[in-house]
């Protein structure tokens with residue numbers, strides 16, 4: 403069996419080899435493991451154009467299979483990107499906490515003054531709940 407066709411980014415100076423096109427080549431198309439000299443160089447526009455033409459030309463069942471495979475990969479990519487974003491957020495939060503506590507322990511920053519009023523409030527509440535608890539009993 404022939405090895406599969408591959409499309410790879412191309413960054414050297416050959417021009418697109420399609421008929422009547424002379425744009426910069428951006429893609430090398432050939433067989434996996436095949437000689438580089440046997441590849442064909444395509445520009446972005448011609449690659450898009452042939453991709454569209456292939457999708458139109460393919461038998462329906464094969465086209466559906468391809469679209470399903472592409473759709474699935476896009477969904478998987480979205481899901482994994484969301485996971486990565488969530489993890490990055492968690493890492494950033496943890497780093498901020500570490501930085502904050504290291505600055506506090508190094509004496510660069512005093513413990514936030516904002517905490518004091520927060521600590522006072524619960525004690526007021528506790529007295530209130532004690533009183534209520536006592537009233538219920």
Ligand SMILES: [Zn+2]
Pocket residue numbers: 418419420423424425444445446447448449
């Ligand atoms: Zn071209």
